Amino acid sequence: MLTFLARRLFVMIPTLFFISVLVFVIIQLPPGDFLSTYLNELQAQGEAVDPAKIAFLKQQYGLDQPIWLQYIDWAWGLLHGDLGFSFEYNLPVTEVVGDRLWLSMVLNLSTVVFIYIVSFPIGIYSATRQYSWGDYGFTLLGFLGLAMPNFLFALILLYYANVVFGTSIGGLMDPEFINQGWSFAKAMSVAEHLWAPVLVIGTSGTASMIRRLRANLLDELGKQYVVTAHAKGLSPTRVLFKYPLRMALNPFIADIGNILPQVVSGSVLVSVVMSLPTTGPMLLTALQSQDMYLAGSFLMFLALLTVIGMFVSDLLLAWLDPRIRLQGGVSQ
16 A cells, blocks of 8 residues: 555656646747736736836846746745745735635535535435436436536525625625634635625536436446345345445546536636636636746645546555456466
């Protein structure tokens, strides 16, 4: 087991390196840079710009250096916790991100927990009571969750939360806590506002996982080993949790590495509609304005979530399914 852990951790290092190269190439693909875009906007508005000032700013921000040298400076800074400098905000990226990164992590982790807690009991119920009224009802809710646009559901919940509970519309906290230090009152305000975006973002993922779990579990319940276990007199509950459910969970454990970045990227539109102070809208703005270091930091954050999620899913699969071997070779 220790060898498996060491090997997986060792693989993560070159993986993150190649991802960082790819991310840097992607953010450099659009022609020009932030200063060039800014210069064109000023000229379109009829304002005069001193070329010497632009040249000075390019030298100050390192934009006059070769691409490979810019990458080395950026990657070296990432290793030391320096995410670079945001041109648009004229501040270090770490200061620009601020609480947005932590609020994004809270929102995304809460959404993942919501998806798993809600979808698993419903999926098991639908599979074990196939074609019952409950199965039909949850199937209908699942189709509605997949069909309803997230932004429309967000607008409905914003109105409902404001009218029924008196929660302020938009954001993840009351206006008086913005730009203030963390306190118990601020944490409770975040918890009060958190349920709406979690419900909006998690609805489609929950509906999809319910359908997949139902289909996988129905496939396992129809296999011969389940029939044999029932014939030996084992209780239905013990048979369900000891054998078929464990086998049906493999795809969902393997999806942990994908669901984290999917939740982050899929919440961008919802964050814009609900005015959430998360990384999604800022990433969109950074890509549009070619704020390369700010955009690159967000993309590396998504890559780190993916790599860590894959590592966690590998460990859980090795623990859950005894058929998965941790070492190669042919067993005799």
